[in-house]
Amino acid sequence: MSKIFISSVIGDFESFRKVAKQAVELTGHQSIMSEQFGARAYSSEVACNLEVEQSDIYMLIMGERYGNKTPEGISVTHAEHQTTLATNKPVLTFIQNIEMEPGQQAFKLEVENFQQGFNRAGFSSPEELKDEIIKALIQHGAMRQAVPQKEFDQRVETATKTMSSDYYNREPELVLAFWPHPMQTIDIIKLESQLDSIFHQLCTARMARMRDGYTVITGDDWTGLKTGKITYTCFDDGLTILLTNPLAETDGFHIGSFASPSILSQFANGFWHLCNATSGYIRVELKNMGNAYVAEPPKGNSLSMRMTGKDDLGFSNLFSPMTQAIYENWISQSLKRFERTFGYEPEDSW
Numbered sequence: 001m002s003k004i005f006i007s008s009v010i011g012d013f014e015s016f017r018k019v020a021k022q023a024v025e026l027t028g029h030q031s032i033m034s035e036q037f038g039a040r041a042y043s044s045e046v047a048c049n050l051e052v053e054q055s056d057i058y059m060l061i062m063g064e065r066y067g068n069k070t071p072e073g074i075s076v077t078h079a080e081h082q083t084t085l086a087t088n089k090p091v092l093t094f095i096q097n098i099e100m101e102p103g104q105q106a107f108k109l110e111v112e113n114f115q116q117g118f119n120r121a122g123f124s125s126p127e128e129l130k131d132e133i134i135k136a137l138i139q140h141g142a143m144r145q146a147v148p149q150k151e152f153d154q155r156v157e158t159a160t161k162t163m164s165s166d167y168y169n170r171e172p173e174l175v176l177a178f179w180p181h182p183m184q185t186i187d188i189i190k191l192e193s194q195l196d197s198i199f200h201q202l203c204t205a206r207m208a209r210m211r212d213g214y215t216v217i218t219g220d221d222w223t224g225l226k227t228g229k230i231t232y233t234c235f236d237d238g239l240t241i242l243l244t245n246p247l248a249e250t251d252g253f254h255i256g257s258f259a260s261p262s263i264l265s266q267f268a269n270g271f272w273h274l275c276n277a278t279s280g281y282i283r284v285e286l287k288n289m290g291n292a293y294v295a296e297p298p299k300g301n302s303l304s305m306r307m308t309g310k311d312d313l314g315f316s317n318l319f320s321p322m323t324q325a326i327y328e329n330w331i332s333q334s335l336k337r338f339e340r341t342f343g344y345e346p347e348d349s350w
């Protein structure tokens with residue numbers, strides 16, 4: 001049983017708070033609400049923040065009103081949310097489909113910027129809110145059974161070695177991986193009959209070219225295809241991996257040393273359409289980048305090569321749910337970190 005702090009305005013929102021409490025307790029958890037605090041030797045704001053810190057899950061319910069402000073000039077709910085972010089605990093967010101006050105609208109935008117691995121759902125009525133909370137708590141319980149991130153990263157490393165006969169080459173490589181949780185069992189024999197559809201998806205996402213066609217590749221516990229520079233595989237435990245050389249293909253002098261951020265984004269965002277589940281782990285990784293850059297190729301024929309000091313960099317995250325907006329926001333953040341690590345500075349800027 002988890003202790004769940006329910007955070008929202010109180011005035012004119014009692015019906016929503018009532019069903020939230022019911023949903024929490026129906027799923028076998030303990031609800032914590034400011035109405036339960038009683039007399040305390042310190043302010044209600046301090047009491048709320050203490051309860052937030054001691055809870056297991058923070059549930060934010062956002063309606064029309066921003067609510068009463070603290071001495072710091074933000075609402076009590078906003079302060080509770082900030083306290084939660086500092087604790088790195090799970091956040092379940094439910095946003096009413098309604099026009100909001102300016103302060104609440106600004107708070108909503110701030111909340112939406114913290115999307116990594118957080119559940120977020122909309123609602124209109126108390127009944128819809130109750131249903132969404134029950135659904136989110138059931139899903140959260142299932143996600144708690146997910147393997148540790150370190151195990152996922154090791155699974156991707158092992159699987160990549162298995163599927164690639166030339167794994168130990170030193171060419172730069174973009175690795176995109178998805179592992180659904182709860183785990184799925186895939187009929188890889190049946191999947192082989194669907195490779196045409198997968199190839200068309202790759203072409204539609206502009207990750208592959210129809211004129212290149214594809215070759216079927218198989219292993220004991222996986223099946224997939226190769227087309228151009230791309231290798232796509234799906235394993236019988238649901239793990240999906242896409243590998244490609246991310247460097248630009250042009251005839252320019254030293255252009256082959258650059259991985260364009262726009263091309264990386266195109267591949268990473270296109271990969272989302274190959275992830276056939278609503279929750280799970282994602283990994284995006286660049287390997288063998290010691291002599292390559294994440295930047296648009298410079299103009300001209302002169303280039304002073306500079307070692308970056310780092311060959312590999314990857315990021316993994318567990319998503320529940322994994323919506324396209326949440327996924328693309330996380331990919332955008334990851335690509336910015338690639339650019340910072342593998343960035344290119346022209347010689348005259350040194």
